[in-house]
Amino acid sequence: MVTTGAIIHGDEERHLKYDPFEHPLALQLGGSDPKALAECTRRAEDWGYAEVNLNVGCPSDRVQNNMIGACLMAHPELVAECIDSMQQAVNIPVTVKHRIGIDDRDSYEELHGFVDTVAKTGCKTFIVHARKAILQGLSPKENRDIPPLIYPTVYRLKDDFPELEIIINGGIKSIADCKEHLSHVDGVMLGREVYQNPWILAQIDQELYQQPDSIPDSRHDVIEAFYDYVQRQLDQDVYLGYITRHILGLFHGQPGGRKFRRYLSENAHKPGADLDVLKAAVAQVARTAKLEEEV
Structure with a gap:
């Protein structure tokens, strides 16, 4: 607002x-x-x-x-x-x-x-x-x-x-919730759940609009597509933390998700924080996932 x-x-x-x-x-x-x-x-x-x-x-x-x-x-x-x-x-x-x-x-x-x-x-x-x-x-x-x-x-x-x-x-938290509400009303607005679990948006095109081709393959594809936008904002002197606070939950429930969130929370606010900070946070996820595969 x-x-x-x-x-x-x-x-x-x-x-x-x-x-x-x-x-x-x-x-x-x-x-x-x-x-x-x-x-x-x-x-x-x-x-x-x-x-x-x-x-x-x-x-x-x-x-x-x-x-x-x-x-x-x-x-x-x-x-x-x-x-x-x-x-x-x-x-x-x-x-x-x-x-x-x-x-x-x-x-x-x-x-x-x-x-x-x-x-x-x-x-x-x-x-x-x-x-x-x-x-x-x-x-x-x-x-x-x-x-x-x-x-x-x-x-x-x-x-x-x-x-x-x-x-x-x-209080709407799932696609199943959305479908139930849509049997009574015209639309559903998701608020905090999108902040906590942005990946829920990737399910909407397929589940509610039957458009599977628009779904990204992975969270990593989403974040890589996001890099150009982040750099454009940084070039306009936008503070990195203002951008990354909206994606802290992107890897919610995934291996390395907590490390991703913690790394950004601890480093995105620092003076001079740039795209490399976001890439380093993503690397935390990839590293954790690789270690779990090896166990």
């Missing part, structure tokens, strides 16, 4: 620049001022983003104090005004990501009313984190796990709004 203030009053290029390799790409905005959101959505379209999403799910104190994130669920009319303003500014899709409720405002009737109000703007896609946010008393980290996930509530939304695209999010 990028706040509207960071884009309008900060370094726009730093916040919106990306590599063409990353397409298709969505930008998630945080804010509650319709004019500022419209301006940032317009800039996102100019930068080539394929979608802009409004964050109505983040529970942190910092964003609450600025009327950003999950607290906006208590203000459906304002969210609708924001979405309408954003849609009027661009031709790309504008979507919403939200919770199933907040604090004691967690009845299905209130959730239904929120979606109905926002949908009247013409917004078609709602990404729903299937747990409520507790804004008073729990930290953002605790909000990831403590409120229970209630998937049937999201299914009910799809039943009540068949014309909308309803995408479910929260």
Whole structure:
């Protein structure tokens, strides 16, 4: 998520620049001022983003104090005004990501009313984190796990709004989970599981889209294809640790996976860390696998 203030009053290029390799790409905005959101959505379209999403799910104190994130669920009319303003500014899709409720405002009737109000703007896609946010008393980290996930509530939304695209999010860890959810809703969003086990993405084309030819042969093929991107970013003075933190779990569950993660964690942040650091981490995996074969 990028706040509207960071884009309008900060370094726009730093916040919106990306590599063409990353397409298709969505930008998630945080804010509650319709004019500022419209301006940032317009800039996102100019930068080539394929979608802009409004964050109505983040529970942190910092964003609450600025009327950003999950607290906006208590203000459906304002969210609708924001979405309408954003849609009027661009031709790309504008979507919403939200919770199933907040604090004691967690009845299905209130959730239904929120979606109905926002949908009247013409917004078609709602990404729903299937747990409520507790804004008073729990930290953002605790909000990831403590409120229970209630998937049937999201299914009910799809039943009540068949014309909308309803995408479910929260605690989804496997392709089998995805298939089960897809029997009820239109889409599935994976979050933390992709960070912990990025290789799960390699299974999706075959298992969900029946496109086996797009699957890389191994994790090593993936990382080798990644090298050119890493070098391009390093050439633009991007810190190696900012890149490698997204792939720490690539060898999750594999021989040498822990060594790969530890090597990057200990060395990617050092001054002057370059592509050789990543290659050395990969070598740790290959060395471990070879030793296990010899045993």
